[in-house]
Amino acid sequence: MSTFAQSNYAAHNYKNFRPVYPPQFYEYLKKHFVSKPNLAIDLGCGTGQATFELANLAESVVGVDNSATMIDQARASSHPDNVSFRVGNDRTFADGVSPDSVDLITVAEAAHWFDLAPFYKTAHEILRKDGILAIWGYCDQTIQEYPAVSDITEKYSYHPDYLGKFWDQGRDRLHHFYSDDKIPDTLFRDVEYRFNSSKELSPQEKLEISKQMTFKEFMDYFRTYSAYHTWLAARGGSEEDIFDRMQREIMDRTGLKLESTITVKWNTVYMFGRK
Numbered sequence: 001m002s003t004f005a006q007s008n009y010a011a012h013n014y015k016n017f018r019p020v021y022p023p024q025f026y027e028y029l030k031k032h033f034v035s036k037p038n039l040a041i042d043l044g045c046g047t048g049q050a051t052f053e054l055a056n057l058a059e060s061v062v063g064v065d066n067s068a069t070m071i072d073q074a075r076a077s078s079h080p081d082n083v084s085f086r087v088g089n090d091r092t093f094a095d096g097v098s099p100d101s102v103d104l105i106t107v108a109e110a111a112h113w114f115d116l117a118p119f120y121k122t123a124h125e126i127l128r129k130d131g132i133l134a135i136w137g138y139c140d141q142t143i144q145e146y147p148a149v150s151d152i153t154e155k156y157s158y159h160p161d162y163l164g165k166f167w168d169q170g171r172d173r174l175h176h177f178y179s180d181d182k183i184p185d186t187l188f189r190d191v192e193y194r195f196n197s198s199k200e201l202s203p204q205e206k207l208e209i210s211k212q213m214t215f216k217e218f219m220d221y222f223r224t225y226s227a228y229h230t231w232l233a234a235r236g237g238s239e240e241d242i243f244d245r246m247q248r249e250i251m252d253r254t255g256l257k258l259e260s261t262i263t264v265k266w267n268t269v270y271m272f273g274r275k
């Protein structure tokens with residue numbers, strides 16, 4: 001069972017402290033549609049970060065996630081009538097869905113957990129001709145005003161003496177931006193694979209994710225990491241909270257206070273493919 005699917009995972013914190021995706025990105029996605037999507041599936045929908053936005057782009061949207069905790073939180077948020085949610089995963093999401101019947105499949109910040117080769121095949125099967133598969137993600141944020149803080153957050157997030165060994169299998173894929181698991185151009189047409197760091201892309205083509213938050217909220221964001229929940233379960237009784245240590249190290253280095261306002265930017269990747 002993935003960490004997000006455990007019943008004690010704090011899905012409300014996920015909803016509050018994770019970033020959302022900018023309107024420009026959905027505008028760019030929309031340019032790929034041959035007509036308004038009738039049916040969209042948002043797989044790995046979490047608490048609905050992308051699902052609710054897709055409600056403006058498609059006639060109906062189904063958010064699917066393998067965590068009942070996330071789905072309960074998503075259902076509890078007020079949402080438009082054309083959005084529904086169900087529990088499912090990358091192996092079952094197409095059960096009961098007819099071949100060639102879906103116009104858009106999105107996966108935001110979740111495909112690294114999937115068994116990607118069979119997922120790509122299934123997605124291709126249920127998409128209509130010209131339907132779009134869109135996968136995107138973000139990781140490894142920087143504080144714009146204090147870029148040097150990234151060395152500290154990188155150490156706590158990935159070094160084996162810190163959270164490094166507590167990530168579920170698959171997280172590395174996101175860390176390496178799916179370089180070995182791209183949407184296959186043997187199945188899909190017009191494949192795009194892009195980073196926000198690419199100099200040659202126009203601002204409209206980039207997925208730029210940034211969020212103004214207090215330093216305290218920034219620390220709360222780290223506590224939504226699945227690896228942190230695994231660390232908490234394995235932690236020795238007297239061991240100091242790993243992110244309390246990180247917080248102190250950052251404050252000592254920068255003079256930041258919990259109430260200081262900062263701008264956080266994430267590295268991003270997206271991949272689109274057309275059936």
Ligand SMILES: C[S@@+](CC[C@H](N)C(=O)[O-])C[C@H]1O[C@@H](n2cnc3c(N)ncnc32)[C@H](O)[C@@H]1O
Binds near residue numbers: 005047089090091109
């Ligand atoms: C980091 S969250 C992303 C949530 C949301 N899409 C977003 O953009 O913030 C990853 C989500 O993928 C879900 N997930 C993990 N493995 C999955 C799988 N095999 N099939 C479907 N969902 C999965 C988790 O339960 C979690 O809600």
